Amino acid sequence: MDQYTITRAGLREYASLRGKYYYWRRIGTHEWQSYTDPQPSTQDTPEAAVPPEPLYLSLVRQRQPEPQGHHWLLFISREGHAGTVYQVKGDHTFMVYKHKENIDIVNSASFQDIFHLAQLDQSRTQRVQHWVNQEPPPRAASQAEVTETCQSWTLRVICRLIDEEIVQGEWHERLRQMIDSPILLGRR
Incomplete structure (x- = not known):
């Protein structure tokens, strides 16, 4: 290319x-x-016959200052559209879960890359929303005791979705290989 x-x-x-x-x-x-080239639409094609674009669950990595590694978050959207971000943020001793709707994450200044994990229907979208709300954010009593980051939280949510067969199992090892948080790499 x-x-x-x-x-x-x-x-x-x-x-x-x-x-x-x-x-x-x-x-x-x-x-x-x-x-x-896309085929021109014809006037005899009823709008109702055009199926809606599918929703995708994606892992997004964002750039952060060295030596932190990438920030990981989950993103649900239709291709080429703004969507909903699900993430944990904050100091590693007290991270909090946040989600924001109508975010154009692909065009954000810190965007690094995106990986489509699964195509979603309404029930699968609800299961993703369930697990991002249920999975506890990383916490630690002190900086010396920190063992988790946004990357580990995101991987835990994805593992829940693998268990429910929403995300294919091969993603677990593939994402483990992408971990670049010094905190997590130090625990290997």
Whole structure:
């Protein structure tokens, strides 16, 4: 892809050469797919026949100052749209759970990358919301006793979703390999 110009639009990347698009892929995936121009809609296609875009559960990594490693959060959205962020924030001795709606996380200044973990329907979305609210945020009596970060909290929630077969089991090891928090790396 060296000779192509890569541009990002929403949750997709496009590879073009001299103004013509040849390939696309979802951000966070490695495989490029052939680009075909979208077909024009016809007036005889009723709006009700067009299914709604699916919801995706994604892991987002955001850049932080060295040596903290990346901030991890969960994100539910339709492709190319703002969505809801689920995360824990704060000092590692007293992190708090937060969620915010209508966030365009992909275009935030600290955005690093995104990994689509699962496609969601209404019941699966409710299970994600259940676990992000139930999983306790990291806490410790002192800095010396800190053993968890946003990365461990996010991984615990994902493990709950793996147990419910919402997220595929292969993600557990893949995400463990992505851990870059010095606190967590020191415990390995």
